[in-house]
Amino acid sequence: MLRLPVGPSLSGMALARPVLDYQSHVLLAAGVVLTPRYLHRLQDLGYREVWVEHPVSDGASEPEPLEEATKRQAMNTVRAAMRAAAGGRDLPLPRIYSLVEQIAQDIAAHPQLLTSLTMLKGADNYTFLHSANVCALSMLLGGWLGMRGQLLRDLGVGTLLHDLGKAFIPSALLLKAAPLTAVELATMRGHAQLGCQVLQQLKGLSSRVPLAACEHHERLDGSGYPHGLKGEDISLPGRICAVADSYDAMTSQRPYRRGKLPHRACEELAAQAGSLYEPHVVETFLAHVAVYPVGSFLRLAGGLVGVCLRQGDDSLHPVVRLMAPGERHPGKEPTEVVANSVPETVVLAVLEPAEVTRLLAGAAD
Numbered sequence: 001m002l003r004l005p006v007g008p009s010l011s012g013m014a015l016a017r018p019v020l021d022y023q024s025h026v027l028l029a030a031g032v033v034l035t036p037r038y039l040h041r042l043q044d045l046g047y048r049e050v051w052v053e054h055p056v057s058d059g060a061s062e063p064e065p066l067e068e069a070t071k072r073q074a075m076n077t078v079r080a081a082m083r084a085a086a087g088g089r090d091l092p093l094p095r096i097y098s099l100v101e102q103i104a105q106d107i108a109a110h111p112q113l114l115t116s117l118t119m120l121k122g123a124d125n126y127t128f129l130h131s132a133n134v135c136a137l138s139m140l141l142g143g144w145l146g147m148r149g150q151l152l153r154d155l156g157v158g159t160l161l162h163d164l165g166k167a168f169i170p171s172a173l174l175l176k177a178a179p180l181t182a183v184e185l186a187t188m189r190g191h192a193q194l195g196c197q198v199l200q201q202l203k204g205l206s207s208r209v210p211l212a213a214c215e216h217h218e219r220l221d222g223s224g225y226p227h228g229l230k231g232e233d234i235s236l237p238g239r240i241c242a243v244a245d246s247y248d249a250m251t252s253q254r255p256y257r258r259g260k261l262p263h264r265a266c267e268e269l270a271a272q273a274g275s276l277y278e279p280h281v282v283e284t285f286l287a288h289v290a291v292y293p294v295g296s297f298l299r300l301a302g303g304l305v306g307v308c309l310r311q312g313d314d315s316l317h318p319v320v321r322l323m324a325p326g327e328r329h330p331g332k333e334p335t336e337v338v339a340n341s342v343p344e345t346v347v348l349a350v351l352e353p354a355e356v357t358r359l360l361a362g363a364a365d
């Protein structure tokens, strides 16, 4: 399967993964053949990319950390929590804890998970899916860092609700495509403090839970908000959530900007480890996340292009199927190599989605 930009060139291709709508219903199921009408609808909903089946990537597989049912449950639960917060009602805590338990079970099914950990999001379900993904990423990170039991569950609840304060921010501002004015930016930044306050006032909740909401925009060098906390003054949940939140935000397509490819987001996190982010958390994250997700097109030092089929022993050595020059399909006898294993397979570049579309279309002539 390949992750390609939504556009006319996808007409006739089958979806490899389902697309969810705002209500977390399956809008288009896996296997549905895309038509111009479906593609327009996806664009209207703010989906910039989808996963499609393509012969180039036959046999490609990548474990997904969350089951589809868990993602839907997560979207519904975050939406319910945000509505409750906005209406001044109690948060549905039993439902939230049972969701976190489900996420913990999904993650435990892939103990050596190496995946791209990105989810496709539309404009109006962004916050819900982002929250679910930040929760899953944070729980994975927490587990890799040695957190267990109730500590890990509290991290899950806190990170699931890290953007709860956005319930109080007008949706026109959340979706605004143009750059924010100083006043709007201040309003937007208020979400950290607002979410923090709601969680701190909840009875029966561990004092660890609000930390992610309160501190996920704090940065190691004191340049973050709301309090400009530095270094050790930022809690471990706050530091974990900062990395998970930044990675998911960087790699997400938004109506107003393209998402970064995972390897660029990884480079950015690595470059800012020690200044903005906790180095140990970033190192742990980079050791596990797939730098080159399945379906990525890699330009190799030997002059060929290959498509990433599956992850290898670590994040820098995926198995790649080589494409003969000018070919749309893999050669008659597809050759699989391990990226970065010998000089000819050193990865020089990852093709941008638009380049992949051109490559596949051009080679089809």
Ligand SMILES: [Fe+2]
Residues within 6 Å of the ligand: 162, 163, 191, 192, 216, 217
């Ligand atoms: Fe946030």
